[in-house]
Structures are given as C-alpha cells and as structure tokens.
Amino acid sequence: MERFSGLSLLRHALGGHQGWKPFWREPEPKAEYDAVIVGGGGHGMGAAYYLAKEHGLRNIAVLDKGWLGGGNTGRNTTIIRSNYLFPESAALYDHALKIWETLSQDLNYNTMFSPRGVLMLAHTVHDVQVFKRHVFANQAAGVDNEWLTAEECKAYCPALNISQNIRYPVVGGALQRRGGTARHDAVVWGYARAADAMGVDIIQNCAVTGIRRDASGAVEGVETERGFIRTKKVGVSAAGNTSVVMSMAGLRMPLESFPLQALVSEPVKPDFPCVVMSNTIHAYISQSDKGEMVIGAGTDAYTSYTQRGGLHIASHTLDAICELVPMYRRLRMLRNWGGIVDTTPDRSPIISKTPVKGLYVNCGWGTGGFKATPGSANLFAHTIAKDEPHPINAPFSLDRFVTGRFIDEAAAAAVAH
Amino acid sequence: MLIIPCPHCGPRPELEFRYGGQAHIARPVDPSPLSDEEWASFLYSRDNERGIHAERWRHIHGCARFFNVVRDTTTDQILASYKTGEFRPEAV
Numbered sequence: 001m002e003r004f005s006g007l008s009l010l011r012h013a014l015g016g017h018q019g020w021k022p023f024w025r026e027p028e029p030k031a032e033y034d035a036v037i038v039g040g041g042g043h044g045m046g047a048a049y050y051l052a053k054e055h056g057l058r059n060i061a062v063l064d065k066g067w068l069g070g071g072n073t074g075r076n077t078t079i080i081r082s083n084y085l086f087p088e089s090a091a092l093y094d095h096a097l098k099i100w101e102t103l104s105q106d107l108n109y110n111t112m113f114s115p116r117g118v119l120m121l122a123h124t125v126h127d128v129q130v131f132k133r134h135v136f137a138n139q140a141a142g143v144d145n146e147w148l149t150a151e152e153c154k155a156y157c158p159a160l161n162i163s164q165n166i167r168y169p170v171v172g173g174a175l176q177r178r179g180g181t182a183r184h185d186a187v188v189w190g191y192a193r194a195a196d197a198m199g200v201d202i203i204q205n206c207a208v209t210g211i212r213r214d215a216s217g218a219v220e221g222v223e224t225e226r227g228f229i230r231t232k233k234v235g236v237s238a239a240g241n242t243s244v245v246m247s248m249a250g251l252r253m254p255l256e257s258f259p260l261q262a263l264v265s266e267p268v269k270p271d272f273p274c275v276v277m278s279n280t281i282h283a284y285i286s287q288s289d290k291g292e293m294v295i296g297a298g299t300d301a302y303t304s305y306t307q308r309g310g311l312h313i314a315s316h317t318l319d320a321i322c323e324l325v326p327m328y329r330r331l332r333m334l335r336n337w338g339g340i341v342d343t344t345p346d347r348s349p350i351i352s353k354t355p356v357k358g359l360y361v362n363c364g365w366g367t368g369g370f371k372a373t374p375g376s377a378n379l380f381a382h383t384i385a386k387d388e389p390h391p392i393n394a395p396f397s398l399d400r401f402v403t404g405r406f407i408d409e410a411a412a413a414a415v416a417h
Numbered sequence: 418m419l420i421i422p423c424p425h426c427g428p429r430p431e432l433e434f435r436y437g438g439q440a441h442i443a444r445p446v447d448p449s450p451l452s453d454e455e456w457a458s459f460l461y462s463r464d465n466e467r468g469i470h471a472e473r474w475r476h477i478h479g480c481a482r483f484f485n486v487v488r489d490t491t492t493d494q495i496l497a498s499y500k501t502g503e504f505r506p507e508a509v
C-alpha cells in the first residue's frame with residue numbers, strides 16, 4: 001500500500017498526477033474463504049479490516065450487491081456523537097468515538113473526522129428534563145455532555161434563531177463537544193484500501209442470493225450472483241436488507257425497514273459551525289466542507305425498500321429548519337435521496353451470534369449507525385473471530401428480545417441520529 | 418405521498434392514516450404454555466418483506482377503522498385493500 005503523505009502528494013504533483021493507482025484490486029471470487037462478510041458498507045468493510053488486522057484472518061472476502069458504500073454509508077448525514085442514555089449504549093458509542101479520533105492516522109487515509117460539537121436543542125419542559133437526565137447520566141459514565149441555556153446555544157451556533165415567539169422556541173440544549181461529522185465515503189474507502197492491502201478480497205456487484213447449511217445446520221457457504229463460495233463463517237452487515245439476507249438461513253428477525261431521507265442545499269460560504277439536531281421538531285443540520293447544508297429528515301410511516309421516501313416528510317423538516325434559521329429560507333436545495341434503515345423494537349443495534357452456527361449478524365442500527373461504524377466493525381470482527389461477543393457488545397445480542405433485557409433507547413431518546 | 422384506498426371511505430391521502438405494521442399476526446389464544454422464544458417471535462419478529470406485503474392501516478382522521486392493504490415494498494404500489502376479518506385476496 002502506498003503511504004500517503006505531504007511528500008507523496010508532492011511527488012505525484014511533479015508527475016502531473018498521472019501515477020495514482022487504484023485503491024484496491026478487483027479480484028475474482030475464490031472458491032473458499034475463512035470468512036465472508038455480506039455487505040460492503042462502513043460496518044462490513046470495517047469488520048473485514050479488523051478481522052485482518054487484529055485477528056489475523058486474511059483469507060476473507062467482502063461481498064456487496066452494488067458498489068462499496070452505496071448503501072446507507074453513502075447516504076447518511078454523518079452525525080457522530082456518543083451521548084446515549086444507558087450505560088451499555090454510552091459504552092458502545094463511546095468505543096466508536098474513541099476510534100474515530102485516531103482513525104485517519106490508523107488507516108493513513110483522511111476520513112475528515114471533524115469534532116465540531118453536536119448540539120441537541122430542547123424546545124419543551126419535557127425536552128429539558130430528558131436532556132438534563134442524559135447530561136447527568138453521561139457525566140456519571142465519563143462521557144462528555146453539557147447543558148447550555150438558549151443564549152449559550154446562540155453563542156455556540158450564531159445562525160440559530162432563539163427568539164421566544166416561534167412555534168417551538170429554543171429553551172436550551174445539550175452539547176457534546178467531542179461529537180461532529182466525518183466524510184462518509186472516505187470511511188469506507190479508507191477501510192477498503194487498508195483491508196485490500198492485507199489481502200482481503202473486495203467483490204462488488206455480487207449479491208448474496210442464498211446461505212447454504214450442512215446437515216447439522218451449520219453454515220457451509222453462500223450462493224452468490226457469481227457462483228457458490230464455500231466458507232464456515234458468514235458475517236451479515238446488510239443494514240436495510242438484513243431481514244432479506246437472514247431469511248436465506250431461515251431466520252426471522254426483530255427488524256423493520258423504513259426509508260429515511262436527507263437533502264443538501266447549494267454550497268454557500270461557511271456559516272454553520274457545528275451540528276444541530278432537534279428531535280422535537282425533527283430536523284438535523286450541519287454544513288459540509290464543500291459548503292452544502294446537509295439536512296436530515298424523518299422516516300416514512302411504513303416499511304419500504306424504495307430508497308426514496310415521501311416528499312411531505314422532507315418538507316416537514318424544511319419547515320423546521322426555516323424556523324430555526326430563517327435566512328436559510330433563501331437556500332436552494334440541490335439533491336434529496338433516501339436510504340433504507342433497519343430498526344429494532346428497542347432502537348438499539350444487534351451485534352451478535354445467531355442460532356445458526358457460523359452465522360453472525362450486525363444490524364438494527366436504524367437511523368443512527370454511521371457514528372458507530374469503527375466501533376461496531378471492531379466489535380463485530382471480534383465476535384466473528386472468537387465466536388463470542390466482546391464485553392461491550394455482549395448486551396446487544398439477538399436473544400435480548402427473548403430474555404427481555406432491552407436497551408431501550410427508543411423510550412429514552414425517541415428517534416435521533 | 419401514498420393514496421390509500423380505505424375499504425370504508427375510498428381513496429384518501431396517507432396523512433389521514435396511521436400505519437399498523439404487518440397484518441394477520443394472530444395473538445396466541447393461550448399464551449401461558451408458549452416458550453419465551455415463541456412469545457418473543459409473536460411480539461417482535463416480522464417478515465419485513467422485500468416485495469408483496471400485507472399490512473394494517475388505520476384511518477385515524479376518517480372512519481377510525483383498521484383495515485388491511487397489500488403493497489409492493491419495492492415500488493410502494495398498493496395492490497389491494499380489504500376489511501379486517503376478511504382473507505387476503507388470492508391474486509396478490
């Protein structure tokens with residue numbers, strides 16, 4: 001792998017930038033691998049990277065039915081934070097946040113992690129009580145989160161309208177300064193480049209169409225669009241399509257898939273210094289380095305695989321954005337799209353073994369799994385390599401729906417990215 | 418926005434309705450002998466079909482009644498709607 005540095009950039013500049021090589025190979029699938037990851041999003045690609053790097057499994061492949069990162073990884077609004085309520089969640093998301101902080105150096109690839117602060121606005125008495133409970137719980141767990149008054153919110157994010165005569169006035173906010181954003185494509189490309197360098201085969205445009213099991217029920221391999229691939233370990237990291245893939249092994253999942261939308265404006269000069277989220281009025285906004293306002297909307301009411309979503313959902317979010325930052329009324333929107341997010345009943349993810357020997361699943365990240373990408377990938381690799389969960393992901397098992405040991409962020413946070 | 422045909426009121430915009438999830442999941446008549454796995458499956462496991470899906474809707478801002486719809490989740494096209502208690506139409 002060519003190491004990127006200021007010097008390598010200079011050398012390529014002198015060569016007229018003609019000498020850059022593709023970041024990864026395009027190998028033919030082998031007949032057999034030690035492990036196969038289904039889904040080349042950030043979570044799946046990252047899991048392959050950690051399997052190779054930390055567990056010495058190098059004869060492995062990542063299969064994706066489309067292009068790398070073409071799922072939710074390339075469609076999300078990239079909000080990263082770890083201030084979740086329950087200790088299990090805070091530990092999981094903070095594990096990820098700590099990896100984010102050094103990921104670019106680790107991968108020798110600029111993931112553009114930008115800890116610019118994530119401010120969650122409170123608009124009602126209920127919000128204030130819930131947010132303060134989060135702030136105190138986080139502080140007790142060693143995760144940074146602090147309460148700001150409306151005036152302090154405005155000082156942190158001057159574009160905000162904090163006048164008290166709007167429909168849902170800002171009455172304060174919870175700020176996690178270590179939170180922020182990262183470049184979505186760069187994350188999956190960085191993992192892909194580094195994993196490929198360790199021998200991992202990345203096979204795009206290769207949908208998994210079946211999971212073959214032997215007489216004892218254990219995984220024997222996967223059927224794909226490019227033939228059968230033998231393997232004893234399959235890690236499914238297929239986000240919105242997880243139910244479809246798991247049904248190939250006869251498993252019915254506690255998941256429902258919904259469209260979730262985002263949109264970006266035309267690029268403008270730097271104006272919005274941080275990430276602002278509001279669950280109550282359903283709006284999320286930050287500004288990309290290109291200058292676009294990146295806006296996250298809500299999910300549709302019904303399950304769907306269409307990757308678009310209803311226009312009334314996006315326009316509802318724009319109503320909220322225009323009230324929060326009235327001058328953005330004059331921004332033109334450039335693009336709007338949707339991704340399919342897989343949600344669990346308690347709105348916490350699943351990183352787990354399954355009742356099928358050799359089959360592992362990482363799913364249920366719903367509307368908020370980008371922030372967890374490096375942590376989730378790292379723990380999923382551990383679970384696959386050791387055939388048992390890491391202590392951090394042990395509570396996020398599939399069988400919690402049988403035992404009743406929920407991690408009920410649904411009740412704690414409602415929807416949030 | 419979907420236009421949803423309520424079997425009682427006719428076609429109306431999606432905003433008048435609330436989604437009720439997968440249809441035809443019957444509550445076990447006697448839950449007590451069920452294993453934890455069976456009970457969890459009833460409560461939480463869903464087909465989450467990529468394709469033809471039978472689902473419940475409730476016309477909350479209309480007749481307020483529950484009914485069933487068959488929809489293709491890859492196109493969002495609605496193929497049938499029918500009253501609660503009726504069988505899912507054969508053809509779809």
Ligand SMILES: Cc1cc2nc3c(=O)[nH]c(=O)nc-3n(C[C@H](O)[C@H](O)[C@H](O)COP(=O)(O)OP(=O)(O)OC[C@H]3O[C@@H](n4cnc5c(N)ncnc54)[C@H](O)[C@@H]3O)c2cc1C
Pocket residue numbers: 038039040041042043044063064065066067068069070071072073074075076077078079080206207208209237238239240241245260261262296337338339340341365366367368369370371372417
């Ligand atoms: C609009 C939107 C905004 C979001 N905003 C945020 C946010 O601000 N912050 C945040 O933390 N999270 C956010 N999320 C959620 C986040 O995007 C996801 O949780 C996360 O990216 C999931 O990553 P993944 O790698 O698991 O999935 P994906 O990137 O979706 O990867 C799954 C891959 O599996 C492949 N696949 C599926 N079926 C098969 C098959 N049969 N065979 C082979 N391959 C298959 C797909 O092609 C896909 O590439 C948002 C999501 C959306 C849609």
Ligand SMILES: [Zn+2]
Pocket residue numbers: 423424425426427476479480481482
């Ligand atoms: Zn009606």
